[in-house]
Amino acid sequence: xxxxxxxxxxxxxxxxxxxxxxxxxxxxxxxxxxxxxxxxxxxxxxxxxxxxxxxxxxxxxxxxxxxxxxxxxxxxxxxxxxxxxxxxxxxxxxxxxxxxxxxxxxxxxxxxxxxxxxxxxxxxxxxxxxxxxx
Numbered sequence: 798x799x800x801x802x803x804x805x806x807x808x809x810x811x812x813x814x815x816x817x818x819x820x821x822x823x824x825x826x827x828x829x830x831x832x833x834x835x836x837x838x839x840x841x842x843x844x845x846x847x848x849x850x851x852x853x854x855x856x857x858x859x860x861x862x863x864x865x866x867x868x869x870x871x872x873x874x875x876x877x878x879x880x881x882x883x884x885x886x887x888x889x890x891x892x893x894x895x896x897x898x899x900x901x902x903x904x905x906x907x908x909x910x911x912x913x914x915x916x917x918x919x920x921x922x923x924x925x926x927x928x929x930x931x
Contacts (some may be wrong), residue, residue, distance in 0.1 A: 889930035
């Protein structure tokens, strides 16, 4: 039986990004997409923006948080900035274009203060709150 050439005793695990603590995040990647399944209310495959967030604090900036903002009518109408990208823009002070749209390239200039949380049994950080622009 072949042995793998790795010493697992020498592996040092990285700690998780602490939950409930404010971090300064920057959107480092923003990709548009279309949902695979139709929305239950609209019957349409709705657009979304898939973002990668990175904490700017030096000791944590190698971590990533993934956030998808749906552009469905229901999501956009929400008053929760972790759910509605429109409300997110208002909270962080991001100005969309006069026509009402925005560029995913421009999103990569957004910096904001937010917190993460973890679902039980899941070690992936999720955006819990958006506090203000940075």
